[in-house]
Amino acid sequence: MEVNYEKEKKTLNIEITEEIDHHYADKLRRKIDNEITRYMPRKTIFDFNRVSFMDSAGIGMIIGRYKMMKLIGGDLEIKNANESVNKILEMSGIKKIIKIA
Amino acid sequence: MKSVYDNEMKLEFLSKSNNEAFARITVAAFASQLDPTIEELADIKTAVSEAVTNAIIHGYEDAEGIVKVTARIFANTIEVEISDTGKGIENIDLARKPLYTTKANLERSGMGFTIMESFMDEVQIESVLGLGTKIKMKKMIKKIPLNEEMQELARQYRRQIS
Numbered sequence: 001m002e003v004n005y006e007k008e009k010k011t012l013n014i015e016i017t018e019e020i021d022h023h024y025a026d027k028l029r030r031k032i033d034n035e036i037t038r039y040m041p042r043k044t045i046f047d048f049n050r051v052s053f054m055d056s057a058g059i060g061m062i063i064g065r066y067k068m069m070k071l072i073g074g075d076l077e078i079k080n081a082n083e084s085v086n087k088i089l090e091m092s093g094i095k096k097i098i099k100i101a
Numbered sequence: 102m103k104s105v106y107d108n109e110m111k112l113e114f115l116s117k118s119n120n121e122a123f124a125r126i127t128v129a130a131f132a133s134q135l136d137p138t139i140e141e142l143a144d145i146k147t148a149v150s151e152a153v154t155n156a157i158i159h160g161y162e163d164a165e166g167i168v169k170v171t172a173r174i175f176a177n178t179i180e181v182e183i184s185d186t187g188k189g190i191e192n193i194d195l196a197r198k199p200l201y202t203t204k205a206n207l208e209r210s211g212m213g214f215t216i217m218e219s220f221m222d223e224v225q226i227e228s229v230l231g232l233g234t235k236i237k238m239k240k241m242i243k244k245i246p247l248n249e250e251m252q253e254l255a256r257q258y259r260r261q262i263s
Binding site: 019021022023025026029053055056057059060061063064083084087088091092 | 118143146147150151154158209210211213216
C-alpha cells in the first residue's frame with residue numbers, strides 16, 4: 001500500500017498494491033484506518049491500478065471505509081479498477097453509493 | 102484403476118488465511134489446461150477464494166483445521182470441491198441469501214455464496230451441523246468454435262509441423 005496526502009486538497013490517495021482477499025483485507029483495513037485518522041481527509045481515493053484480484057472481502061473493506069469517511073464528513077472514491085474487480089464492484093451494488101472513476 | 106476424469110488433483114492445508122491465495126492460485130493453475138479466458142480464470146479464482154475463506158472463518162472460526170480442495174477435469178468442465186470438518190451451516194437457504202452474514206462485525210459483506218453462484222455454472226452445498234461443509238462447484242470452459250477457414254489453417258499448420 002502506498003500513501004500520498006495532498007494537503008491543499010485535503011485528499012488522501014491510497015494505492016493498493018496487493019490482492020484483496022480476507023487475509024489481506026484485515027491488514028489493509030488497519031493500515032487505512034490509521035491513515036484516515038491521522039490526516040482526517042475531506043476525500044479518500046483508492047487507486048486499484050495494481051490490484052489484480054479482489055473477492056467479497058474487498059467489498060466489506062470498502063463499505064467499512066466508506067462509512068468511516070461519511071462519519072468524519074468526507075467522501076470515498078475508487079479509481080482504476082480492472083475488469084474482474086469491476087465485476088465484483090458491480091455485483092455488490094457499491095457503484096450506487098461510491099463514485100468509481 | 103483408471104479415473105473417469107481426464108485429470109484430478111487434491112490439496113490439503115491448514116485453515117490459515119494466508120492459504121487463501123495459495124488455494125485459488127493452485128486451482129487456477131490446474132484449470133489453465135482447459136485454456137480458459139482471463140475472465141473465466143478470474144471467475145474460478147474468486148469462487149475458490151470465497152469457499153476457502155468460508156471454510157476458514159465460518160467452518161473453523163479461526164480454530165485450526167484442515168481444508169481439503171479437490172479439482173477434477175472432465176472434457177471442458179472443471180469441478181472444484183472444497184470441504185472442511187468444522188461446525189457446519191445452520192441454515193443453508195439463509196446462508197445463500199445475498200448480503201446475509203453472521204459476521205458483520207468482521208465487515209463481511211455476505212456476498213460469498215452469491216459470487217460463487219454467479220461466477221460458476223453450478224454450486225452445491227452439503228452441510229451437517231457439527232460435522233462440516235462441502236461445496237461442490239462446476240464451470241464449463243467455453244471453447245471458441247473455429248470457422249471453416251480457421252479449421253483449414255489449423256489443418257495446414259498441423260501438416261507443417263508433423
